[in-house]
Amino acid sequence: MPIPSYAVTTEALDLDALVRTVSAEAAAGPIGPGAVITFVGVVRNENAGRRVLRLEYEGYEPLAVRAFERIGEEVGRRWPCRLAVHHRLGTLQIGDASVIIAVASPHRADAFAACRYVIERIKQIAPIWKHEFFEGGDVWIEGASADANDEGARDAAYRLAVGGSAAPAVPAG
Amino acid sequence: MPIPSYAVTTEALDLDALVRTVSAEAAAGPIGPGAVITFVGVVRNENAGRRVLRLEYEGYEPLAVRAFERIGEEVGRRWPCRLAVHHRLGTLQIGDASVIIAVASPHRADAFAACRYVIERIKQIAPIWKHEFFEGGDVWIEGASADANDEGARDAAYRLAVGGSAAPAVPAG
């Protein structure tokens, strides 16, 4: 059964389904996939020295899906690949997967770069917030200002993705 | 059922099992996993302009497992993570997974770097050979000289893993 490339859900995430989806999409191209990279974000038992008990994820669902689409468009201008992203919301326990990303590309360098870019950009612009419950209290985690048009943030994500080099100019859009 | 961290097999590869294995191993540490990266190498329908029909993988099995262990030791000296690698041998069709790698780490930067390092090192030193059958003929693919002690090759893999910076000195071993 086809699954959406971009989704937020309160259900458990299915990595295999995502891998099958991007692999099948990539196989439909003239040059099929040679590498599939996945990223799974996992709820960690420790953050900033605190013992974490659980996380509650809140999101603005339609804009989160729009953010993933936007990131997908950014990726498509830089790396030939097929991409899928599912993010979970609600209460997550230690060890649960909070986000899964799958990227299929003819070549591994592009797949690695695109996958890293996607998680960095999700952390920059996806309208999703962690409410951390730790031993002794709770706190809203606040990271990046969610400005999707901040070119500095986009360049920083690109540099992490490709490892140190400056971002070349790409067509606007 | 526990599976070995390092294996070569003629059976189809099981990515989920590898992810579960490294996640469980990482969860046993004081700081649990925050990121799991996987790499799947897929038999591509094109290579160097040739239309590929299938690949036959040959390997020297005990040394291949030893190579993965060795790569795991190299990884362990650089990045805190848990690692597993399974490589398939025998006849593979277009779209089949030839190698799967899973890396779990508290932090995503380490997981990405370790995963990239592992696939680069596999291509450098694992005693495995592709016999490519393409439209019009067949050829043994020959890549890197399989010298496991070549420090230049190891540094090159490290630079690809971390993106451009030179490899710092690490304890020998």
Added chain:
Amino acid sequence: MRINVRLFARLRDIAGAGEVPTDVPDGATVRAVWDTLTGEFPEMRVYQDSISAAVNADYSRMDAALADGDEVAFLPPVSGG
């Protein structure tokens, strides 16, 4: 005109609600809505320099003009992943 304000995370906690139907003058901008909100909830002013906004579930500039029935979301710094 009447718009719907959506609030998330700590902004929602401060306001005590995730949705706040609000009457604003015709042609009001996103920033004007934010200023009204922070006037009512001074605690929100810590987000003055880090706030982002969306209108009808797409990213928006703060100087965008609103229309009747719009949904305006204020996004404190995000922490997904």
Added chain:
Amino acid sequence: MRINVRLFARLRDIAGAGEVPTDVPDGATVRAVWDTLTGEFPEMRVYQDSISAAVNADYSRMDAALADGDEVAFLPPVSGG
């Protein structure tokens, strides 16, 4: 003494066999076995500068001395992954 030579990929094709039991002088090195092999199969000489070796399923230098019963593997450039 008698050793077992393992050959892979194109080396195996050239020799027509993946395992070649071979008699060598006591204390022979891996390189001496390689030289004997390339003497018998001159086509293998294209690997002179790129060949690697393993003894008893662990990587070995070419100047390592062998013992009776050892398994010596010659590894042409690899292409796994």
